[in-house]
Every structure is written in structure tokens, then in C-alpha cells.
Amino acid sequence: MFYHVKELQFNARVSKPDPKFASMLLEQFGGANGELKAALQYFVQAFPAKMPHPDKYDMLMDIATEEFSHLEIVGATIQMLLGPTSGELKDQADQSEIMDLLKGKEAKEEFIHKAMVNPQFFDLNGGGPGLTDSQGNPWTAAYVTANGDLTVDLRSNMAAESRAKIVYEYLMQFTDDPYVKETLRFLMTREIAHYQMFEAALETIKPNFPPGVLQGDPRYSNTYFNMSSGESYRGPWNEGKSPFLGETWQYVDDPIGHVIQTNGMLDQRPIGTPRTQDDVEKQNKELGKMRSEKIRESVPKADIHWSNYSSRDREPGRNL
Numbered sequence: 001m002f003y004h005v006k007e008l009q010f011n012a013r014v015s016k017p018d019p020k021f022a023s024m025l026l027e028q029f030g031g032a033n034g035e036l037k038a039a040l041q042y043f044v045q046a047f048p049a050k051m052p053h054p055d056k057y058d059m060l061m062d063i064a065t066e067e068f069s070h071l072e073i074v075g076a077t078i079q080m081l082l083g084p085t086s087g088e089l090k091d092q093a094d095q096s097e098i099m100d101l102l103k104g105k106e107a108k109e110e111f112i113h114k115a116m117v118n119p120q121f122f123d124l125n126g127g128g129p130g131l132t133d134s135q136g137n138p139w140t141a142a143y144v145t146a147n148g149d150l151t152v153d154l155r156s157n158m159a160a161e162s163r164a165k166i167v168y169e170y171l172m173q174f175t176d177d178p179y180v181k182e183t184l185r186f187l188m189t190r191e192i193a194h195y196q197m198f199e200a201a202l203e204t205i206k207p208n209f210p211p212g213v214l215q216g217d218p219r220y221s222n223t224y225f226n227m228s229s230g231e232s233y234r235g236p237w238n239e240g241k242s243p244f245l246g247e248t249w250q251y252v253d254d255p256i257g258h259v260i261q262t263n264g265m266l267d268q269r270p271i272g273t274p275r276t277q278d279d280v281e282k283q284n285k286e287l288g289k290m291r292s293e294k295i296r297e298s299v300p301k302a303d304i305h306w307s308n309y310s311s312r313d314r315e316p317g318r319n320l
């Protein structure tokens with residue numbers, strides 16, 4: 001159940017209208033890394049998490065709801081940045097009150113130019129934020145990644161939070177308004193907080209690498225192909241031990257020769273790894289059993305309900 005509280009989560013303020021920046025800020029309203037994407041991504045991910053991981057359901061719904069609160073803050077800020085332009089331009093420009101206030105042709109043209117930076121505000125959305133990015137591209141569900149494997153979803157969310165954070169960082173460079181900067185800094189910081197929540201949640205699910213159930217073929221999990229000529233770089237991504245499986249990276253300097261010599265990789269033998277095909281099969285079976293049991297145990301077969309109303313204590317006279 002959603003319950004709307006009239007006050008914003010953060011006391012968003014604007015010094016003066018700035019339709020140009022309002023237009024840029026749409027990126028975080030209806031853009032690929034914006035607040036609506038984040039809110040709906042965590043919202044849809046929460047459903048399959050509910051029974052096997054009630055703790056993660058709780059976290060995903062809390063963060064989804066906070067993202068809706070951010071969406072509200074961004075929308076409110078855009079509206080404040082539009083200032084009187086949103087209403088006035090719906091009238092015939094020359095007759096509007098604000099036009100009378102602007103003395104001279106130049107001031108008027110400058111005003112129209114500013115207001116029309118994103119004509120969508122005025123033509124399509126009736127003077128408020130619409131579900132588009134800053135370029136007017138309509139929001140799409142294709143921005144949302146959710147696939148029902150919680151470890152995959154949590155990793156997607158860490159990437160999403162990183163992108164959201166950096167968009168705010170860029171946006172902050174395009175406004176001098178101290179109030180707007182203050183709001184953007186809050187929103188940016190919350191994405192830093194969320195990143196860590198998702199990372200911490202991922203750490204509580206073990207094993208979480210590789211994602212899913214099936215283990216990788218030990219012949220191929222530690223091979224690095226040098227796929228270009230010229231100077232090559234070495235680092236922990238292609239020398240020493242791999243970070244999660246702890247296998248020794250095998251650097252293939254001549255991938256074409258290697259592919260031919262190994263009969264298209266079929267004859268490649270596992271090198272630098274303690275894992276064998278037998279281990280892999282055993283692990284696949286154990287993990288598959290563990291994961292499906294976890295879901296079977298947690299999902300009732302009859303008399304299914306989502307909520308348990310009596311579990312929640314409600315003090316009489318308390319509103320929330």
C-alpha cells in the first residue's frame with residue numbers, strides 16, 4: 001500500500017526560475033538513469049524476492065519508495081525552475097502578463113528562447129515535467145533491468161546507482177543556484193548510500209559468484225585472449241589470480257594460433273585451476289538443489305497470502 005505524504009523528503013528550493021536547467025534536469029525524471037527507472041527497477045525486482053528473501057524484499061521496496069520520493073523532488077524542482085513560464089506561455093505570448101513585464105523586444109525574445117529550450121514543457125506537457133529525458137526521448141521500460149536472480153539484480157542496481165550518481169555530478173556543473181545544488185547534492189549522496197546497501201545485501205547471499213546455478217567450464221574461465229596487435233598491457237585482469245574463482249590467468253598471446261591448435265577450443269585443457277569437470281557437475285547439482293529447495297520451502301502451495309496484517313502492531317490513534 002502506498003501512502004502519500006504531502007511534504008517532500010528533502011526541502012527542495014529554487015532561487016529563481018531557470019527553464020534551461022529545468023530541461024536538463026528532465027534527464028533524472030524520465031531519463032535512462034533517472035529516478036523513475038530506479039524506482040520501477042527495484043519495485044519489479046522486489047516481487048520474486050519476497051518469499052525466498054523477505055529481508056531483500058523489504059530493502060528493495062524501501063529503496064524503490066525512496067526513489068519515488070526522489071522523483072517527486074526532481075519533478076517539484078523542475079516545476080519551480082519553470083517558474084511562471086509554464087503557465088504564461090500557454091496564453092498567446094504577446095498577451096500574457098509576464099510579457100508586459102518584459103520591456104523591449106530583446107528581453108522578450110530572450111525570454112521566449114529560454115522558455116522554448118525544451119518546447120515539450122509547453123506544447124506537450126502543459127507546462128510541467130513529462131516522462132522524457134532532457135532530449136525529449138520518451139521514457140521506456142527498456143531502461144529497467146530485472147531478471148529474477150537476486151544476485152544479478154543487485155549487481156545491476158550497483159551499476160544503476162553508479163550511473164545515477166554520475167549524472168547528478170554532471171548536472172551540478174550546469175547550475176549556479178545554491179538551493180538547486182543543495183538538492184542535487186542530497187540526491188547524489190543518496191545514490192552513494194544505495195550503492196552500498198545493494199553491495200552489502202549481495203554479500204549476504206553466498207555463494208553469489210558466478211550468478212545463477214551453473215558453474216563455468218574450467219577450461220575457459222581463466223583464459224585471457226590478447227585480441228590486438230601492438231603494445232599490450234598486463235594487470236590483475238590478465239595476470240596472477242582471478243579475483244573470485246582464484247584461478248591463475250592464462251595469457252594467450254596468439255589467439256588465432258591458439259584457436260587453431262586447440263581445434264576451436266575443444267581440445268583446450270584446464271590449466272591454472274584446481275576445478276575439474278567432476279567438481280563442476282557436483283557443484284551444479286548441489287547448488288541447483290539448494291536454490292530450488294529455498295524457493296520451495298518459502299512458497300506455500302495453498303492458502304497463499306502476501307501480507308500478515310496481525311503481525312503489525314498499531315497503536316490506537318496513530319496515523320502512520
Ligand code: MN
Pocket residue numbers: 035038066067070164187190191
Ligand atoms: Mn534516487
Ligand code: MN
Pocket residue numbers: 038067161164190191194
Ligand atoms: Mn538510488
